[in-house]
Structure formats: C-alpha cells, structure tokens
Amino acid sequence: MQWCLHVKGPRDLDRELTLRSLAPKLAQAFGDAPFTHVAYGTEFCENLVASGAGARATYEAAAARGLGFTLLTPYAGERGIARIREQLAALPADAEAEFVFNDWGALHMARRDFAHLTPVQGRLLNKSLRDPRVTTIISEASLRGGGGSAAMGSLDALQRANLDNPSYTNFLARFGVHAVEMDWLPQGTDLSFADRGVRVTVYAPFGMISTARICMAAALHYKKAEKFQPGAPCRHECQSHDVTYTYTNSPFQNRDQEFLLKGNTYFYEYSDLMISQIAAESKSGRIARIVVQAELPMFAEVAA
Amino acid sequence: MSAQAMKVLAPIREIDELEMLLKSGAEEFYCGIVPSEWTERFNGPVWLNRRSNKGSSLETFAEMKALVDGAHAAGAPVFVTMNAPYYSADQVPLTLELAQRLSEDCGVDALIVTDLNVMLRLSELNLHARLHVSSVAATLNSEAIDFLLQFSPQRIVLPRSVTLEEIARITKAAGDRVEIEAFILNDGCAFEEGFCATTHHHSVGAFCTNLSDMQADFSWEGPRFTARRERWLRQNLTDYREWVWYVNGNGCGATAKGLPYGPCGLCAIPDLARMGVASLKIVGREASAFKKLASVRMVRDIVDRTRAGDSKLHVIERSIAMRAEPKHCESGMMCYYKVDACE
Numbered sequence: 001m002q003w004c005l006h007v008k009g010p011r012d013l014d015r016e017l018t019l020r021s022l023a024p025k026l027a028q029a030f031g032d033a034p035f036t037h038v039a040y041g042t043e044f045c046e047n048l049v050a051s052g053a054g055a056r057a058t059y060e061a062a063a064a065r066g067l068g069f070t071l072l073t074p075y076a077g078e079r080g081i082a083r084i085r086e087q088l089a090a091l092p093a094d095a096e097a098e099f100v101f102n103d104w105g106a107l108h109m110a111r112r113d114f115a116h117l118t119p120v121q122g123r124l125l126n127k128s129l130r131d132p133r134v135t136t137i138i139s140e141a142s143l144r145g146g147g148g149s150a151a152m153g154s155l156d157a158l159q160r161a162n163l164d165n166p167s168y169t170n171f172l173a174r175f176g177v178h179a180v181e182m183d184w185l186p187q188g189t190d191l192s193f194a195d196r197g198v199r200v201t202v203y204a205p206f207g208m209i210s211t212a213r214i215c216m217a218a219a220l221h222y223k224k225a226e227k228f229q230p231g232a233p234c235r236h237e238c239q240s241h242d243v244t245y246t247y248t249n250s251p252f253q254n255r256d257q258e259f260l261l262k263g264n265t266y267f268y269e270y271s272d273l274m275i276s277q278i279a280a281e282s283k284s285g286r287i288a289r290i291v292v293q294a295e296l297p298m299f300a301e302v303a304a
Numbered sequence: 305m306s307a308q309a310m311k312v313l314a315p316i317r318e319i320d321e322l323e324m325l326l327k328s329g330a331e332e333f334y335c336g337i338v339p340s341e342w343t344e345r346f347n348g349p350v351w352l353n354r355r356s357n358k359g360s361s362l363e364t365f366a367e368m369k370a371l372v373d374g375a376h377a378a379g380a381p382v383f384v385t386m387n388a389p390y391y392s393a394d395q396v397p398l399t400l401e402l403a404q405r406l407s408e409d410c411g412v413d414a415l416i417v418t419d420l421n422v423m424l425r426l427s428e429l430n431l432h433a434r435l436h437v438s439s440v441a442a443t444l445n446s447e448a449i450d451f452l453l454q455f456s457p458q459r460i461v462l463p464r465s466v467t468l469e470e471i472a473r474i475t476k477a478a479g480d481r482v483e484i485e486a487f488i489l490n491d492g493c494a495f496e497e498g499f500c501a502t503t504h505h506h507s508v509g510a511f512c513t514n515l516s517d518m519q520a521d522f523s524w525e526g527p528r529f530t531a532r533r534e535r536w537l538r539q540n541l542t543d544y545r546e547w548v549w550y551v552n553g554n555g556c557g558a559t560a561k562g563l564p565y566g567p568c569g570l571c572a573i574p575d576l577a578r579m580g581v582a583s584l585k586i587v588g589r590e591a592s593a594f595k596k597l598a599s600v601r602m603v604r605d606i607v608d609r610t611r612a613g614d615s616k617l618h619v620i621e622r623s624i625a626m627r628a629e630p631k632h633c634e635s636g637m638m639c640y641y642k643v644d645a646c647e
Contacts, residue, residue: 129501241524
C-alpha cells in the first residue's frame with residue numbers, strides 16, 4: 001500500500017517524509033511508513049486552484065525526490081475549468097502524473113487536451129452519504145435488528161456507492177479511469193468492488209460532509225447586502241480561520257460530534273474506530289493508497 | 305429558444321393538484337414515485353429520489369398513469385425524478401424496472417437522473433421516456449455539458465448556484481443539442497446539492513439549517529486572535545445564518561397573503577429567456593397545494609410579461625411587488641441571480 005502526502009507546495013517536501021513524523025496518530029494504527037507520493041491542489045474550491053507555476057514547481061520537486069505526483073482538482077464553473085486547464089498545461093508534456101477530477105467537465109477537457117495524464121475519479125464523485133449526524137446511528141440500529149430486512153438492505157446500500165456496478169467501472173475504464181478516491185464512511189465502507197481490479201485511494205483523517213459555491217468566509221470583506229453571492233471573488237479569507245461546530249442540538253446522544261468548516265467545505269474527522277477499520281481493510285489489499293491530509297485540505301498557494 | 309418557448313415547470317404530488325396547476329399557468333410537471341417495491345426493500349435515508357420515501361411522491365403506477373394521461377390531455381409533459389445521488393448494484397435492477405414501467409406503461413415523458421451509471425443503463429434501453437440530467441449531477445460548465453451529451457439527454461438541469469454569466473456561456477455552448485433548465489423559485493439548498501453528502505432524514509433535517517443552531521467556535525491561524533477579530537467573524541456568522549434563513553424560505557414562512565417566501569430568480573427571467581433557457585423550475589413536490597398554486601402563478605405572471613415584451617425594469621418592479629415584502633428583496637439575500645437592471 002502506498003502513502004501519499006497532501007502538500008501546500010515544494011517547501012513541504014523539505015522535511016522527513018514519514019508517517020511517524022507527519023501523522024503520528026496514523027502511524028500508531030498502521031506502523032511507520034515513508035511517503036512515496038505527493039498530492040497537490042484542491043478538491044473543493046475553484047478559487048483555491050493554484051497557478052500553473054505552482055503545480056509545475058511542486059511536480060518538479062516531487063520528481064526530484066523520486067515521489068509520484070497527483071494533481072487534485074475541484075468541481076468548477078467556467079472560470080474554474082480554465083484555471084484547471086492552466087495547471088494541467090503547466091505540467092511537462094511527458095509528466096508521469098495523476099490528475100484527480102471531481103467534475104465531469106474537467107475529465108472531458110483533460111482527456112481531450114492532456115491525454116498523457118492518468119485520470120482518477122475524485123471523492124466528490126463518490127456519492128455515498130456521509131452524514132456523521134446520523135449515518136453511524138442508523139448503522140448501529142440496523143445491526144441491532146431494528147427496522148427489519150429493509151433496514152439491512154438500506155445499510156448495505158449506505159456502505160456502498162455506484163462503484164459496485166461493473167457497468168459503471170467499465171464506463172470509467174473507457175476514459176482511462178482505473179482508480180477512484182473515497183472518504184471512509186461513518187457507517188462503514190464496503191470496498192468489495194476493488195476485487196474487480198479498481199484501485200482505491202482513501203483519504204485520512206478527514207472526510208467531506210458538504211461543500212458549496214457560496215462561501216461564508218469569502219463574504220468577510222463584503223458589505224452585508226453583497227454577501228453570499230455565487231461567483232463573487234474572494235481573497236482567500238478561509239486561510240485565516242477554521243470553525244468547529246459542535247452538534248449541541250442533536251436529537252441523539254452524539255452531542256459532542258464535531259463538524260469542521262474551512263472555507264466552503266465541511267468535514268468530519270475520523271474516529272479511532274474508523275481508523276482501525278481502514279487499517280484492517282488495508283491488510284485485505286483493497287486499499288491501494290492512503291492520502292494523508294495533516295490539516296483541513298483547503299490550501300491556498302504559498303508564494304515560492 | 306425564445307421567451308415564447310420557455311416553459312413553467314411545476315412540481316406535483318397527486319392528480320388532484322393537476323387542474324388547478326394547469327389553470328394557474330403550469331406548462332410542464334415533474335413528480336416522484338416511491339412504490340411499495342422500493343419501500344419493502346429500503347428505508348431510513350435510502351431514498352428512490354431526492355425526497356423522503358413518505359409524503360412527497362406518488363405511490364402507485366395507477367396514480368402515475370392517471371396523472372400522465374390527465375397532463376397529456378392538456379398538452380403538458382410529465383417528468384419523473386429518479387435522482388438519488390447513486391444506486392448500488394443491488395438497487396439498479398429494481399430502478400431500471402421502475403423506469404421501464406414509468407416509460408412504457410405510464411407514458412411519462414422523461415426521467416430525471418443523477419447517477420451516470422443509471423444514465424448509461426437507460427440509454428441502452430431505448431425507452432420512450434427521454435433523459436433529463438438532474439441538477440444533482442452538478443453540471444457547472446460547458447465541458448460537462450459536452451461530456452453528458454454521450455447519454456443523449458433531452459435536457460440538463462443546472463444547479464441553482466450557476467451565475468447568469470455561466471448560464472449564458474453554457475446555453476451558448478449547448479446550442480440546440482440539449483435543452484437547459486434553470487431554478488426559479490423555492491429551492492432551499494444552501495450548499496451545492498450535488499456535492500452535499502448529507503441526508504434530510506426526518507430525525508435530523510437539513511444539515512445547512514441544523515448548523516444555525518449549533519455551537520460554533522473559531523480558531524484563528526494568524527498571530528493574534530483579538531476580541532475585535534472574533535467579533536468580526538461572529539458578525540459574519542450571524543449574517544450567514546440570516547442568509548441560510550432566507551434560503552430556507554425565510555424560515556419556511558409565508559407572506560400575509562399566504563404567498564411563498566424565500567429567494568427566487570423572477571427578476572432574471574428576461575435574461576434567462578434571452579439566453580435560451582428552455583424551462584424554469586419551481587421546487588417543492590412536498591409543498592402544500594396552495595403554495596404550489598401561488599408559486600406557479602407568480603412565475604407565470606413574469607413569464608407572460610416577458611413573452612409580451614415588457615421591459616426588464618418593469619419585470620423587476622413587478623417581481624418585487626409580487627413578493628410583497630420589498631424589505632426582503634432589498635436585503636440582497638433574496639436573489640438566485642445577480643441581475644443588471646440597466647443592461
């Protein structure tokens with residue numbers, strides 16, 4: 001199994017690149033391991049898409065260290081697609097790099113114009129519910145026998161996505177997509193589809209709950225009547241702060257459940273149980289790679 | 305596509321709503337169906353479409369057939385949502401069987417689909433019903449339109465977050481290859497629906513509105529988190545929660561006349577018509593019959609004025625007057641689309 005580190009830029013590679021030094025909690029569960037791959041970019045915000053020069057510099061720094069390179073890209077409107085295009089164009093024409101798409105338009109553009117890059121389906125295109133308010137509770141209730149056979153049928157569906165349809169993975173293969181990325185689900189994750197040869201990457205320790213094109217942080221500098229407009233430019237206000245929501249209004253017992261907001265995207269942090277589930281599944285060979293994001297993955301470009 | 309061709313798309317839950325919605329100006333309908341074949345196998349948050357298994361959809365094929373026949377008699381097509389974010393392998397055979405019955409037995413005109421695997425499978429079945437790509441598929445750019453054309457959709461529904469500038473580029477790129485549908489009223493999503501992995505299960509409700517009542521703590525990443533900075537962040541959070549309140553239909557309320565509250569795109573209808581948008585979507589299959597009626601009347605009023613060639617300024621004034629609460633329109637938080645009145 002490969003370990004991949006999500007970095008902000010080339011400078012993040014000038015340090016000891018091991019699990020123990022950068023993600024000690026994960027090292028406890030998995031043992032120490034060196035990072036062999038680097039991920040760069042953003043999956044969630046078209047306003048955080050870095051320059052082509054930034055992508056190129058990080059690619060070259062990774063290549064110089066013998067590390068594999070993956071460019072992460074977000075869902076995007078027209079302007080965002082143009083910025084993604086600039087990034088892809090900045091990579092060397094012979095680059096051995098992966099390109100993670102979270103937007104079908106990005107895949108379409110990249111297959112047409114940058115066919116040398118290896119496309120990987122991003123985790124936003126994996127549509128499994130991951131709502132930590134309730135899916136864990138539904139899972140536990142179903143396993144206790146509440147709700148009868150329909151509940152078990154539902155739990156089975158909740159632990160999967162459309163990836164367990166061979167017709168879908170065959171469809172992806174037509175576009176050269178043989179690898180997919182995912183979050184670990186609070187209700188448990190069924191990776192049996194990986195047995196058909198699909199390479200699975202799992203992110204840790206944060207999963208995405210929801211994301212939006214209208215960003216609370218981006219509105220900080222606007223007058224009230226001009227706040228929260230789709231397409232409004234931002235100044236990367238998200239880089240200055242995080243918000244932690246606590247589920248104080250839960251109708252269940254999980255009133256200490258936290259939801260983490262950075263910029264336009266809400267995340268959950270994996271529980272110890274979820275990390276142990278990933279560790280157990282990694283031994284089955286169904287997980288090809290884990291991407292470690294030591295911080296909430298909303299990185300703005302760092303000046304060289 | 306002209307203003308004359310742009311349709312008013314209304315939600316419907318039962319045949320009893322059909323006549324009044326037609327009389328109010330609805331020109332197309334969409335609905336859901338959740339038959340017992342589904343609920344016997346799946347419950348909780350595992351829904352056949354984007355609404356709860358209970359209370360938002362028709363329940364039998366006989367009801368659907370009657371609705372479709374009634375709408376067709378009035379010249380209006382009926383589209384059916386099969387727009388769950390995904391269907392697992394165990395769900396797909398039943399989903400395709402339901403699609404086949406809706407198309408061939410009930411005569412529905414189109415199926416509204418999110419999951420690319422189901423689009424693929426449906427395109428292989430050559431059904432009578434055409435394919436509409438759901439807004440949940442998050443088609444945000446013209447490259448995505450080109451990608452989706454491989455499934456031969458009749459229509460693509462744009463998410464509510466697309467801007468007028470983006471719609472203009474998308475409709476231009478789409479040309480006459482595929483129809484474009486845009487949101488116009490009653491959408492309550494604060495997040496990007498296609499990338500929101502939460503459920504609206506009755507035990508918890510919508511995550512976006514749920515957050516407004518939670519404890520929120522800030523952590524500052526700069527050198528000093530001063531009291532002034534925290535007040536600044538807190539004020540922005542308060543403003544954001546107010547915006548979510550607006551998005552959620554101004555707290556799910558109604559005006560003194562019982563008209564639906566909440567943001568809309570009424571002022572943008574002349575722009576959307578000029579861009580060639582084929583259909584204007586009113587959200588709310590689960591809403592009361594009166595809310596649906598009032599919503600259709602409002603949208604149809606503005607569409608008729610646009611068709612008659614009223615100036616954009618007049619349309620804007622009329623829209624604000626119809627919403628009946630100018631102070632809300634002035635808040636800046638009521639608009640799906642940023643309209644340039646002087647354009």
